[in-house]
Amino acid sequence: MEMKSPERIYVWDIFVRVFHWTLVICVFLNFWVTEEGDTPHEVLGYIAAGFVVARLFWGFFGSPYARFKIWLASPKSIFSYLRNFKTRKTYQSHNPIAGWMIIFLMSCIIGLAVSGFMMGTDKYFGEEWVEELHHWISDILMGAVAIHIIGALYESRHEKQNLVAGMVHGYKNKVD
Known part of the structure; x- marks a missing residue:
């Protein structure tokens, strides 16, 4: 019996991947290399903030799967997702928790840019x-990044596909 490979769909466009x-x-x-207050630290912070602003636009x-309306879930959807976590469905883009994690991460970047500018x-x-x-x-951002990485690896296992590689090439297995 021949195994059929899953159909792949282009989910993450080039801008989303370059942004990420x-x-x-x-x-x-x-966090790990530059010195606080030095010009490279400031420039990298403003580059990150600029990319977040562009990502908000x-x-x-942007492309269909990049749009917030596709992957920003209501509180009801989040609670349903959590309630049915063991039997949860797979999403073509971000699951309800991942979508809001992305917003949280971007908010941290903006908060860092504003506070860094203020200094x-x-x-x-x-x-x-x-x-x-x-x-x-x-520190909150780094904790959220750790949770994001763990979540992406966990979901890769749940979905039986490499989501990290998907963020490199843009493709994900098609969800029925």
């Missing part, structure tokens, strides 16, 4: 609460 991997690089470098006007202004330069806020958001 650009944020991965910016966040990694800013793309969420309304460089005359009004807030040297203000301890702004620096603490920036560090706090950074």
Whole structure:
């Protein structure tokens, strides 16, 4: 008996993939490599924020699977997903929790950009609460990134496909 390979569908367009991997690089470098307050740290932070702003635009006007209306779920959908977690369905794009995780991650990037900008202004330069806020958001972002990675690996296993590779080539198995 011949095994039929699943039909693949193009889900993540080039902009979404470039956005994703650009944020991965910016966040990694800013958390682990660059020095706080140095020009490379600031530039990477603004690049990340710029990509988030562009992604927000793309969420309304981009390709079908990039649009928020496709993957931002209502609270009712999230609770249903959690209630039926063991028998949950597979989604063509992001599942209800993953969609909101993406919004949370992007919000953290914007929060870091705003607090980082504030630290460089005359009004807030040297203000301890702004620096603490920036560090706090950074730590929350890194925790959320860890959860995001674990979730992507877990869902890869559940869906029996490599979602990380999908974010490289753009394809995902078609969901019936």
